[in-house]
Amino acid sequence: MIEPLAADKLRWTCDPDSLPFETTEEVTPLPGVVGQDSAVAAIEFGIECQANGQNIFVRGLAGSGRMRLVRRMLEEIKPTCKVKQDRCYVHNFSEENKPRLISLPAGKARGFRRSMHRFAEFVRDGLIEALKADAVKTRLEAIERIGNERIEVVTAPFEKALKDSNLALVTVQMGSVAQTAIFPVHEGKPVPPEEYEELRSQDKITDEENKQIESDREKYGRDLEAITEKVRAIRRRTAQQLQSVGEDTARSLLYEIARDILVEYPGDDVRVFLSEVIDDIAENRLGGDGEAFDPIQTYGVNIVVEHAEDNICPIVVENTPTLTNLLGTIDREWTQRGPGMSDYGMIRGGSLLNADGGYLILEARDVLGEPAAWKYLMRTLRTGELEIVPAELGGLYLAPSAKPEPIPVQVRVILIGDSDLYYLLDSYDPDFQNLFKVLADFEPDVPRDPEGVEQYAGAIARSAAQEDFPHFHRSAVAALLEHGARIAASQIRVSTRAGRISDIGQEAAFLAQKDGCELVMAEHVFAAVTRTKERASLPSRRFREYLRNGTIRIQTDGATVGQINGLAVIRAGMLTYGFPARITTSIGAGTAGIVNVEGQASLSGSIHTKGFHILGGLLRHMLHMDHPLAFSISVAFEQSYGGIDGDSASCAEICCLLSALTDVPIRQDVAITGSIDQKGHVQAIGGVNEKIEGFYDTCADLGLTGKQGVIIPDANAGDLMLRRDVVEACRKGRFRVWAVGTVPEALEILTGEATGEADADGIYPEGSLLAKAVEKATEFWVMSLQSPRTYFAEEIEEEAAAQAAEESERAAEGGD
Numbered sequence: 001m002i003e004p005l006a007a008d009k010l011r012w013t014c015d016p017d018s019l020p021f022e023t024t025e026e027v028t029p030l031p032g033v034v035g036q037d038s039a040v041a042a043i044e045f046g047i048e049c050q051a052n053g054q055n056i057f058v059r060g061l062a063g064s065g066r067m068r069l070v071r072r073m074l075e076e077i078k079p080t081c082k083v084k085q086d087r088c089y090v091h092n093f094s095e096e097n098k099p100r101l102i103s104l105p106a107g108k109a110r111g112f113r114r115s116m117h118r119f120a121e122f123v124r125d126g127l128i129e130a131l132k133a134d135a136v137k138t139r140l141e142a143i144e145r146i147g148n149e150r151i152e153v154v155t156a157p158f159e160k161a162l163k164d165s166n167l168a169l170v171t172v173q174m175g176s177v178a179q180t181a182i183f184p185v186h187e188g189k190p191v192p193p194e195e196y197e198e199l200r201s202q203d204k205i206t207d208e209e210n211k212q213i214e215s216d217r218e219k220y221g222r223d224l225e226a227i228t229e230k231v232r233a234i235r236r237r238t239a240q241q242l243q244s245v246g247e248d249t250a251r252s253l254l255y256e257i258a259r260d261i262l263v264e265y266p267g268d269d270v271r272v273f274l275s276e277v278i279d280d281i282a283e284n285r286l287g288g289d290g291e292a293f294d295p296i297q298t299y300g301v302n303i304v305v306e307h308a309e310d311n312i313c314p315i316v317v318e319n320t321p322t323l324t325n326l327l328g329t330i331d332r333e334w335t336q337r338g339p340g341m342s343d344y345g346m347i348r349g350g351s352l353l354n355a356d357g358g359y360l361i362l363e364a365r366d367v368l369g370e371p372a373a374w375k376y377l378m379r380t381l382r383t384g385e386l387e388i389v390p391a392e393l394g395g396l397y398l399a400p401s402a403k404p405e406p407i408p409v410q411v412r413v414i415l416i417g418d419s420d421l422y423y424l425l426d427s428y429d430p431d432f433q434n435l436f437k438v439l440a441d442f443e444p445d446v447p448r449d450p451e452g453v454e455q456y457a458g459a460i461a462r463s464a465a466q467e468d469f470p471h472f473h474r475s476a477v478a479a480l481l482e483h484g485a486r487i488a489a490s491q492i493r494v495s496t497r498a499g500r501i502s503d504i505g506q507e508a509a510f511l512a513q514k515d516g517c518e519l520v521m522a523e524h525v526f527a528a529v530t531r532t533k534e535r536a537s538l539p540s541r542r543f544r545e546y547l548r549n550g551t552i553r554i555q556t557d558g559a560t561v562g563q564i565n566g567l568a569v570i571r572a573g574m575l576t577y578g579f580p581a582r583i584t585t586s587i588g589a590g591t592a593g594i595v596n597v598e599g600q601a602s603l604s605g606s607i608h609t610k611g612f613h614i615l616g617g618l619l620r621h622m623l624h625m626d627h628p629l630a631f632s633i634s635v636a637f638e639q640s641y642g643g644i645d646g647d648s649a650s651c652a653e654i655c656c657l658l659s660a661l662t663d664v665p666i667r668q669d670v671a672i673t674g675s676i677d678q679k680g681h682v683q684a685i686g687g688v689n690e691k692i693e694g695f696y697d698t699c700a701d702l703g704l705t706g707k708q709g710v711i712i713p714d715a716n717a718g719d720l721m722l723r724r725d726v727v728e729a730c731r732k733g734r735f736r737v738w739a740v741g742t743v744p745e746a747l748e749i750l751t752g753e754a755t756g757e758a759d760a761d762g763i764y765p766e767g768s769l770l771a772k773a774v775e776k777a778t779e780f781w782v783m784s785l786q787s788p789r790t791y792f793a794e795e796i797e798e799e800a801a802a803q804a805a806e807e808s809e810r811a812a813e814g815g816d
Helices: 037-048 066-077 109-125 127-131 134-164 193-201 207-264 268-285 323-327 364-368 373-383 419-428 450-467 474-488 498-514 522-535 538-548 606-623 650-662 688-702 714-719 724-731 743-751 769-785 793-815
Strands: 056-059 085-090 100-105 167-174 177-186 302-305 315-317 328-330 347-349 359-363 412-417 438-441 445-447 493-495 563-572 575-589 593-596 631-637 670-672 709-713 736-740
Touching: 037 056, 037 066, 037 412, 037 438, 056 066, 056 419, 066 315, 066 359, 066 412, 085 109, 100 109, 100 268, 109 127, 109 207, 109 268, 109 302, 127 207, 134 167, 134 207, 167 207, 177 193, 177 207, 207 268, 302 347, 323 328, 323 373, 359 364, 364 373, 364 412, 364 419, 445 450, 445 474, 450 474, 450 498, 474 493, 474 498, 474 522, 498 522, 538 563, 538 575, 538 688, 563 650, 563 688, 575 650, 575 688, 575 769, 606 650, 606 769, 631 650, 650 670, 650 743, 650 769, 670 743, 688 709, 688 714, 688 724, 709 714, 709 743, 714 736, 736 743, 743 769
Parallel strands: 056 412, 056 438, 315 359, 359 412, 563 670, 593 631, 670 709, 709 736
Antiparallel strands: 085 100, 085 302, 167 177, 328 347, 445 493, 563 575, 575 631
16 A cells, blocks of 8 residues: 655755855845746847847746846847938928938937928028029029010011001000000001091091001011011020029029038938929929918928937837837828828837837737737838838728838847747748747746755845845745745746746735834745735635535545545636545446546536546556446536536546446545546646645545545656645644555555456456456446346246236135
């Protein structure tokens, strides 16, 4: 018979005297996190390597210090930034709906904007005045004079000929159009056609005079068209020269200002922009409507990101990675008719642009929780170009909208997430592995060696310094180390989940301050652990209440056939509680095999179903039958109304099944947990400490007998970090914990009978538990081979004889 584990095997206890300090005041605060050398090396490589696709995925449990480590390493390494530029958008004069991108050296954008503002102010306030200068006016007057002289040269001979023919050249205004016409002259004055006809009707102009005038008008009318065209050509040329003087003068003035700007901000994009600005002013803005044109608005500069003039890389932590916050957006002006057209001044940058040339830190779960954010993030990393898009409304982009030039970006993204998210992205996003080539894995726990102990103490000292807490006595540090081992469920490793350890430390410090203590002691840590567990213990308390009042039936003494106490766990936030689960089995003749009641009710998870199917394979392996198993067995979790998953009850199920098959009772004062394989080995399970404590609490509520205990897999013996009260109960013999490696070992504890060991022919010793199981299985097989009439022939004959005797007796009574 296997002996219970000794009390000192049920919990590792840290001796405070083994710690090389008296209080954490003597300990150097740990700058990083506990025991993450591999993750540190991976992050360091991802930060310093400049190759494409070396973005980093930091994988680990929440509360393990992932964010703290990443930020600390970036601060310590201080990576130099080779590419860091200010980005601006300006008006694009060739394609107005596509604002032009201007990239400048870091720290130059604001000065460029001021220079363009001064340039626009000159256009608004000084350019027109400059064009009215005396020198310009003199040139314009000279051009006009020359033009008039040329016209005089062309028109003077013609006008003299007209005068000699008693005709005159008159300009007639017809609406907004001026036309030149030839009028007859009467009494020294040109006469319009209507007045001329009136003079004829009064016989003041004879027919001969009229005939001569009409002839001359016709002759000179033909010459007038040619002369008019020459005059128009001269005037057009003169107007062009006048305009050219204005344009050349404006260009000359603007080029002087632009040259100074280009000297300070050289670059093709700035040169092209200034050239377009000067062309627009010279060709479209001189003499235009000043109220409709605002040079400061048209020629302004919109800075979407600017950096300091140093080589320090930008580090951006985006806590709200919406699509707008990541990419940026384009604002809109709203009118009475709805959204108006957006322009360069409405473009806003996001965190991807702010981190250009540096590092962007994101929580993977937050990014995936925002619509379209992940898609656009991956597209930007894949193409190396950031396209700023307008915000969505109702799932549709509002039109019309500006489409700014894409911005080339070089940003290293550091994603922080857990294993589930990593495997999800790896499975469903084909670009993920190519873009996130660096995996930094955080260890959930580290060895409990001197280095691990030193780092734990350093982390506690850092928390005390940062939060202005009292320092921790070494007994308190020892208690926190024990709690770290409890979280890790190991006697040789401690948890790296600094968040949970820090929470306990903070509450312990609070209790110490409340008690007026200068140091945090072990009792404060133990009290903090207890308080934390009690705050989330409502489900556990309610379950224990149901056990005490009999609402949930659990036996903790005696023995019963086909009934066993399994163990399960429930989670309440970060905490886990164990509780017993009553499993029953019934068996009878039939061919249904082993029936999973939870599975039939669709309450069984896939892992539990798998573990259940292993029962049949193990049963065939253990019984060594030369014929099929021919019986029907149903196994059920009693008073369980929710889903069940996991295979940790499979060892309890096989023991309960064999009890029902052999009619051998199982101890109800012993609970069991463990999974099995088809060869009968008992395998490790999770939550072993909570399961043992759950059954202990049940037994304590219903009355400890000194015989109660729990059977666990021997693979879990090194994971035991039981509560101190449970360990003390075991030390006093009031409770027991057994560790087994096989199902037969568990059966011997549960039934008190030897299971027996098969000989070379597979036959178990007579009277052993497994021999009884083989015998009973054979009986069911024989029953399945016989027809009901053959098998029950004796019973049928006896029943027929009794019926005949009854009828004979009834007949005799009738004859009397």
